[in-house]
Amino acid sequence: MTEIIRTNLLTKNYGAAEVVSGVNMKVRRGEIYGFLGPNGAGKSTIMKMLLGLVQPTGGEIELFGDKLLPASTEHLKRIGHLIETPIFYEKLSAKQNLELHGEYMGYYNKQAVEEALELVQLIGVHSKPVKQFSLGMKQRLGIARAISTRPDLLLLDEPINGLDPEGIQLMRNLFRRLRDEWGVTLLISSHLLSEIEQVADTIGVINGGRLIREVSMDTVHASTNEYIEIVTSNVTNAAYVLTDKLGIQNFKYLGDRIIRVYDTDISQEKLSKGLVLNDVPIEAINRRHHTLEEYFLGIIRGGE
Numbered sequence: 650m651t652e653i654i655r656t657n658l659l660t661k662n663y664g665a666a667e668v669v670s671g672v673n674m675k676v677r678r679g680e681i682y683g684f685l686g687p688n689g690a691g692k693s694t695i696m697k698m699l700l701g702l703v704q705p706t707g708g709e710i711e712l713f714g715d716k717l718l719p720a721s722t723e724h725l726k727r728i729g730h731l732i733e734t735p736i737f738y739e740k741l742s743a744k745q746n747l748e749l750h751g752e753y754m755g756y757y758n759k760q761a762v763e764e765a766l767e768l769v770q771l772i773g774v775h776s777k778p779v780k781q782f783s784l785g786m787k788q789r790l791g792i793a794r795a796i797s798t799r800p801d802l803l804l805l806d807e808p809i810n811g812l813d814p815e816g817i818q819l820m821r822n823l824f825r826r827l828r829d830e831w832g833v834t835l836l837i838s839s840h841l842l843s844e845i846e847q848v849a850d851t852i853g854v855i856n857g858g859r860l861i862r863e864v865s866m867d868t869v870h871a872s873t874n875e876y877i878e879i880v881t882s883n884v885t886n887a888a889y890v891l892t893d894k895l896g897i898q899n900f901k902y903l904g905d906r907i908i909r910v911y912d913t914d915i916s917q918e919k920l921s922k923g924l925v926l927n928d929v930p931i932e933a934i935n936r937r938h939h940t941l942e943e944y945f946l947g948i949i950r951g952g953e
């Protein structure tokens with residue numbers, strides 16, 4: 650089994666509103682899958698359906714190769730999760746909270762509790778009741794709780810919310826370690842590409858309840874190539890010079906003043922010289938590259 654999560658036409662309606670629509674997603678074993686989409690896209694609802702907290706209106710879910718039935722609970726022991734704002738026993742310490750969680754999950758392992766607190770760097774606050782924790786500390790504790798039962802699959806809903814830059818870096822490293830050293834599969838949602846682009850192996854783009862694209866980060870990086878952008882008042886003549894005089898085929902128009910050249914083997918100097926010598930008025934010429942943001946915005950705007 651290479652896929653840990655597989656959904657088939659997964660759908661959820663609340664009254665007349667379809668908030669998740671026919672989602673077919675595949676999360677492979679041992680990968681970090683970034684679930685990217687704006688607020689309200691349906692990410693949390695899908696995670697809740699994977700956990701059996703919300704019942705789907707239609708479609709199927711397979712977890713660890715088994716079809717999920719409404720009464721299935723066995724798989725829950727293999728999943729750690731952090732969905733929305735984590736809730737704790739406020740009067741208890743971090744450690745006591747994790748110990749209680751372990752008992753409830755049927756996985757009581759003192760060493761795993763210590764290790765989880767260490768991994769999120771919540772050491773030295775053992776006696777403090779959780780009510781004295783900052784938002785960022787609670788977020789770290791939520792992640793510690795999710796990993797304290799040594800799960801095979803982690804579902805983390807906006808796990809970086811509320812963390813400072815140091816905390817964000819710590820979590821990124823932790824997610825990679827969990828994947829590389831423990832072999833954990835991670836599904837991490839975010840509405841910000843910058844939060845997940847550095848760790849995700851695959852990105853699922855979701856918008857309006859639909860999974861618009863599932864794409865590997867390798868493919869994304871290969872698609873965010875460099876290009877040279879030319880601004881001119883005579884695109885027709887510029888195009889003629891590019892093809893007939895300079896032998897460039899790979900370019901496209903953007904409106905009636907801009908041309909993007911994707912054959913970047915030619916130097917910018919040679920390109921401008923060629924255009925000017927052939928009487929093409931150049932207002933600007935720049936070497937640029939598509940940012941990842943542009944790539945994903947393009948997917949969201951362009952739909953399928």
Ligand SMILES: Nc1ncnc2c1ncn2[C@@H]1O[C@H](COP(=O)(O)OP(=O)(O)OP(=O)(O)O)[C@@H](O)[C@H]1O
Pocket residue numbers: 663668686687688689690691692693694695840
């Ligand atoms: N219990 C509910 N009853 C009715 N509508 C709901 C319920 N839960 C969620 N929704 C709606 O479903 C849609 C998807 O919400 P969801 O929380 O899954 O989005 P999200 O992508 O996780 O966004 P966010 O990052 O804001 O949490 C939203 O329009 C939300 O208002």
